[in-house]
Amino acid sequence: MNRLWLLIIPALAMLIASCGRPAELKVNDAVLKLSPVDNNPSALYFTVHGGMQDVTLLRVSSPSILRAEMHDTVSDPKTGMLTMTKIDRIKIPAKGKVEFKRGGKHAMLWGVNLIARRLEKIEVEFVFSNGDRIRVTAPVEKIAAGQDEHAGH
Ligand SMILES: [Cu+2]
Numbered sequence: 001m002n003r004l005w006l007l008i009i010p011a012l013a014m015l016i017a018s019c020g021r022p023a024e025l026k027v028n029d030a031v032l033k034l035s036p037v038d039n040n041p042s043a044l045y046f047t048v049h050g051g052m053q054d055v056t057l058l059r060v061s062s063p064s065i066l067r068a069e070m071h072d073t074v075s076d077p078k079t080g081m082l083t084m085t086k087i088d089r090i091k092i093p094a095k096g097k098v099e100f101k102r103g104g105k106h107a108m109l110w111g112v113n114l115i116a117r118r119l120e121k122i123e124v125e126f127v128f129s130n131g132d133r134i135r136v137t138a139p140v141e142k143i144a145a146g147q148d149e150h151a152g153h
Contacts, residue, residue, distance in 0.1 A: 023095040025051030030138035036145045041108040050096040056129040057090045066111030
């Protein structure tokens with residue numbers, strides 16, 4: 001065999017392998033929008049990328065808060081008003097993407113402590129039905145009064 005092929009074949013094999021790389025369950029772009037009002041909850045936004053299997057996001061937690069809930073924003077079919085409803089679990093489809101963002105699904109965090117406020121970052125843990133626990137560091141961004149999505153809670 002020509003010597004050149006000895007170089008090309010492994011390179012092609014690597015290329016093919018990288019195309020078929022398995023999807024990995026992960027959480028990206030987490031950011032906490034700190035409420036200007038102490039007793040109001042703050043919104044956590046993030047994006048979950050699905051792995052090779054469907055899983056369910058069961059819980060969002062952090063050592064720097066009192067408690068957290070997952071919410072969805074839904075519009076009332078009668079009045080058209082946007083309201084928030086608590087959700088216990090959210091399906092993350094295999095190889096899919098679920099965004100938690102302003103005006104949609106989000107997590108709400110109560111009692112963000114002084115350490116997270118001073119460091120302007122917070123450790124957040126996401127617990128999934130397959131046993132995965134994914135920890136990310138989210139920047140803490142202060143928001144102005146009036147931008148508070150949860151002022152009406
Ligand atoms: Cu909410």
